[in-house]
Amino acid sequence: MKTGAEILCECLLKEGVEVVFGFPGGVLLPLYDTFPKYPELRHILVRHEQGAAHAADAYARVTGKIGVCLATSGPGATNLVTGIANAYLDSAPMLAITGQVPTFFIGKDAFQEVDITGVTIPITKYNHLVLDAAELAEYIREAIYVAQSGRPGPVLLDIPRDVLQTKTDFVFPEKVDLPGYKPKLFGHPAQIKKASDLINTVERPVIIAGRGVNVSRAFAELKELAEKSQIPVVTTFLGIGCFPESHVLSYGWLGMHGMGYANKAIHHSDLVVAIGMRFDDRATGVVSAFAPQARIIHIDIDAAEIGKNLNADVPIVGDIKNVLQVLNKQITKREHVSWLSQLDEWRAIHPATEVRDHEGLLPQYIIRQIHEVTKGDTIIVTDVGQHQMWAGQYFFYDKPNSFVSSGGLGTMGFGLPASIGAKVGAPHETVWCICGDGGFQMTVQELATMVQENLDINIAVMNNGWLGMVRQWQELIYEKRYFGTQLYNPDFVKIAEAYGIKGVKVNKKIDVRPAIEKAMAHKGPFLIEFVVEPEENVYPFVPPGKTLVEFLEMPSPSGSLKK
Amino acid sequence: MTRKHILVALVQDKPGVLNRIASTLRRRNFNIESIAVGHIEIPHLSRMTITLEGDDAKVEQVRKQLDRVVEVIRISDITYENPVEREMAMIKVKASASTRSEIIQIVDIFRANIVDVSPDSLIIVAVGNQEKVETFIELLRGFGIRELSRTGTIALPRGGAGPLTIDESKPLRHVVEHVLTEEEENLPNW
DSSP: OEEHHHHHHHHHHHTTOOEEEEOOOGGGHHHHHHGGGOTTSEEEEOSSHHHHHHHHHHHHHHHSSOEEEEEOTTHHHHHHHHHHHHHHHTTOOEEEEEEEOOGGGTTSOOTTOOOHHHHTGGGOSEEEEOOOHHHHHHHHHHHHHHHHSSSOOEEEEEEEHHHHHOEEOOOOOSSOOOTTOOOOOSOOHHHHHHHHHHHTTOSSEEEEEOHHHHHHTOHHHHHHHHHHHTOOEEEOTTTTTSSOTTSTTEEEEOSTTSOHHHHHHHHHOSEEEEESOOOOHHHHSSGGGSSTTOEEEEEESOGGGTTTSSOOSEEEESOHHHHHHHHHHHOOOOOOHHHHHHHHHHHHHSOOSOOOOOSSOOHHHHHHHHHHHHTTOSEEEEOSSHHHHHHHHHSOOOSTTOEEOOOSSOOTTOHHHHHHHHHHHOTTSOEEEEEEHHHHHHSGGGHHHHHHTTOOEEEEEEEOSBOHHHHHHHHHTSTTOOOSOBOOOOOHHHHHHHTTOEEEEEOSGGGHHHHHHHHHHSSSOEEEEEEOOTTOOOSSBOOTTSOTTOOBOOOTTSSOOOO | OEEEEEEEEEEEOOTTHHHHHHHHHHHTTOOEEEEEEEEOSSTTEEEEEEEEEEEHHHHHHHHHHHHHSTTEEEEEEOGGGOOEEEEEEEEEEEOOTTTHHHHHHHHHHTTOEEEEEETTEEEEEEEEOHHHHHHHHHHHHTTOEEEEEEOOOEEEOSSSSOTTOOOTTSOOOOOTTOOOOGGGOOOOOO
């Protein structure tokens, strides 16, 4: 006989879970009383439940394993909601466990009672309120299976206090019995044949590779497809890293702040091979004018994504690795010399990754310096805003899953806790957390978590004194009517110091590199506050309501481009 | 083209399923015209019939999203499969000595049934497709309807095996190790 809490711990261990990001509370006490019996299950105490969810999310993205977060009932559970939504939109496998008031109190508006399964229906793949300890093991097994298989996503189990305390026989279910859940793993042969016929005949093909390639770990297959058929590869923002950016066929990433040449390539292509991406509005610009001359091959494991935003000429539902393995056998060796040289020409006219010569401290310069010092061998975790786009543009990603960012939900406050999850998931990798001054303050309390766990994380805060991305829109679209975007900031180095974290403030270009090197040499968390140009804008910029090729570029002559 | 669609779904009989389905439809701004749920011949399974207005492509999109719901085993749009549709209405209508015989005549024409009689009212049960039930209700309106309750449409496609038929050739149970073979896949219908 085991208690519900013991069953929970044993199931997590059997499923290969090593870390739980959590925050205790009244109804979770039976579980926290049980944790010491399972020392192989590492509990990391966060300072706010949102941090637990983001950490679990990033842990999952870096490791490919399920991330687990834990919160108490009521406010603890609702604090997870943002993080769950973030994982849902970016398809990260995550198990959220929430405590619930005892079963005899449910539905009576008891202290700290919230119907969290009701709240999270639209942002979970699967959730359940477990009312019987005897069913707990089965629900955990099902939830973890659903979260990790098919298109991954968050799941939630709500467990009342008395269920955690009830003793019952424990049998770990060997099989998952979900007759309604059947991810399609293999693409239809007839559709794959159609796709290969197209790839073998068109003249101006482009691959758009999304996060699905990262999830499916189809890196070698993608490379083979691109190389064999000489197709240029553009990634989505969340696809960054799935194809080495130093590769001769890599042409950056698309979308609102994507490279001009990537957007042009797509606009003028005659075939788009969309792999593991969902034609998000930030990626497509005006969707009716997206790739107007192209036929679309859309490969995704989620049938509901196909035809959602854009009609596909060749829909292929299946796991990307499997589909590409079959597809690669059917494609012939091809050359697209003139098409590729056209792309190179566009790249020359629309440089997007060169840091311009400028006396003041540019965020782009800092990102490039981090790239040079780390030689690209680091995991970059970003928050949301201008710095996020620059981190995508000015760092070159050659390693899969080395870029962790909140894409779909655009959650400010994601960066700091996500860097904790990334470091815990990949302890031997260098981790850089790049934040803006706005987002950093949304989850700043997680600095304490870093200190308590002594996590070797390098934090770069780009302090421009503004909510920069919003300010940029106010400047360019709302005729500089700035409102609600200027920040009165604390001294970030002193904040770090108060948490027991070493830090330096950098105002000048000359101090950038030594500061980065110092952070890298330091064991444990280290914070650099970069006081950057306040009104720098992110370019290229496809204004809302415009097509991908109507991007704005950096107005000259604010500085000549450095070759 | 916007028209009435009939979706039929086989779902696991678990709490929250109806909620998830309704939530998905709400999110896509569909107005559910009717939804009818009941057990089927296999234990722990229910069948849902959902009728809603919408354009073909949008309904197909939401059908795929509903198919993602873990507890949904199969879901199919049978609008174009010439289904047999029925719904039932219970109507309590005012009936005095002078109007009763006229009401009974209408009930006979529509092959409805009178299931309860009281001095000043009748309860009538009518079964038919939506159009017939609505015409019937319209005819009774003049007599004074006191209470009305409708079940919403249920439907079965005509002919042999339907899209939700469960037999040995389409196994229901899937386990972790089970991988769909290519033969099990059907050409997608989009």
